[in-house]
Amino acid sequence: MFMKKMIRGLKGKLGIVLLLVFSLLISACSPSKEAQVNTTGKEPYKIGAVLDISGNSSSLGVPERDTLLMMVEKLNANGGITGHPVELMIMDNKSDETEGVLAVKTLIEKDVLAILGASSSGTSMAMIKTVQSEKVPMISLAAASSIVEPSNERQWVYKTAQSDIVMINKIISYLKNNQLNNVAFLYMNNSYGDNGKKAISEAVKDSGIKIVAEEKFDANDKDMTAQLTNVKMSGAQAAIVWAIPPSASILTKNFKDVGLSIPLIHSHGVGNQKFIELAQGAADGVILPIGKLSVAQQIQDNDPQKKVLESYIADxxxxxxxxxNSFGGYAWDAFSLLVNALEKAGPDRAAIRDELEKTQEFVGISGVFNMTAQDHNGLKEDSAVLVQVDQGKWKLIE
Incomplete structure (x- = not known):
């Protein structure tokens, strides 16, 4: 009633301005949700996240953002970290490397204790120089091995997605078991694709497997028919693709359009339902190595990850x-590892870094993490399974 009388009594532009000022004052006096959670009066722990929320890698960044928002809300509702609420600042790098660097610098200026992200390998790689020079712990959610290697140049950098070499080795075992000796390799023209190429080039040495065709495409390409026609003519017995949606989905559709019937093996970069949807029915039959989240109900009950996976799915x-999906899982792991380190180290960047490196037997969504000074990922081949898309769903095959 008071507000209505005030609105009627205010005239012209001056009245509008005064009303806005009054409203802001009222809002400022009202306790926020975060203030209600922070009943201990302890200083909040500031954490930054740089994610590919828009742009070509948005199918990765959006579930990661949603997972982090869910986790910080739950953590603060339960009293935070030793009574300290967590203040999470999320920035969108728009799937752009330059934007990623700018976002990291902005967060460091805000005195964040650590940074989570980025979502893709390229944006993660772009951020490394800054966090290294500023000595700020960073936990990437991307796959490229080069994000954490060489370890003597990545002392402040960790990651939660399985490295491409781990997934390549899983694929090599599948190829050997099925006597698929001549393969084609297609990859995105970016850091993720380049690291996949490097990994498979190393893995096929002395394996009896030969790469008979190698094709590259850009993340923005709308048609890969020319590359796939070359694959068709190469005599390849299987095709391996290192990409993420949407280009990975377009290639999968083109694969069927050109009449290829050999096994199509993707990387874990397509481990979300968006890949299947964008492929418009062409994804059925696709094989890929991936973490266990997508087939959580199909793994053994005695698997140490099963309860963690089911809890995350339910939440x-x-x-x-x-x-x-797996990308949200990478964010779950990163946030959980950081909280675990903060509980032991407190608000000290160097101590947080040291605690991350000491991580042992941490059961996460992507696997059981065992990190060392030489291994800032901590996941081996047992963190992955092989799945096949069957009627638009993920099916465990081994």
Whole structure:
């Protein structure tokens, strides 16, 4: 009633300005949700995240953002970290490397204790120089091995996605078991694709497997028919693709369009439902190595990850009315590893870095993490399974 009388009594532009000022004052006096959580009066722990929320890699960044928002809300509702609420600042790098660097610098200026991200290998790689020079712990959510290697140049950098060499080795075992000796390799023209190429080039040495065709494409390409026609003419017995949606989905559709019937093996970069949707029915039959989240109900009950996976699925599904994917899982792991380190180290960047490196037997979504000074990923081949897309769903094959 008071507000209505005030609105009627205010005239012209001056009245509008005064009303806005009054409203802001009222809002400022009202306790926020975060203030209600922070009942201990302890200083918040500031954490930054740089994610590919828009742009070509948005199918990775969006579930990662949603996972982090869910986790920080739950953590603060339960008292934070030793009574300290977590203040999470998320920035969108728009799937652009320059934007990623700018975002990292902005967060460091805000005195964040650590940075989570980025979502893709290229944007993660672009951020490394800054966090190294500023000595700020960073946990990437991307796959390229070069994000954490060489270890003597990546002392402040960790990551939660399985490295490309881990997934390549899983694929090599599949090829050997099925006597598929001549393969084609297609890859994105970026850091993720380049690291995949490097990994497979190393893995096929002395393996009896030969790469008979090698084709490259850009993330923005809308048609890969020419590259696939070359694959068709090469005599390849299987095709391996190192890419993420949407280009990975376009290639998968083109694969069927040109009449290729050899096994199509993708990387874990397509481990979300968006890949299947964008492929418009062409993804059925695709094989890929991936973490266990997508087939959580199909793995053995005695698997140490099973309860963690089921808990994450339940939490995410209850909040967002859709199931999570591996990319959200990478964010779950990164946040959990950081919280674990903060509980022991407190608000000290160097101590947080040291605690991350000491991580042992940490059961996460992507696997059981065992990190060392030489290994800032901590995941081996047992963190991955082989799945096949069957009627638009993920099916465990080994």
């Amino acid at each position: 995410y599904t209850n909040k967002y009315n859709t199931e999570p």
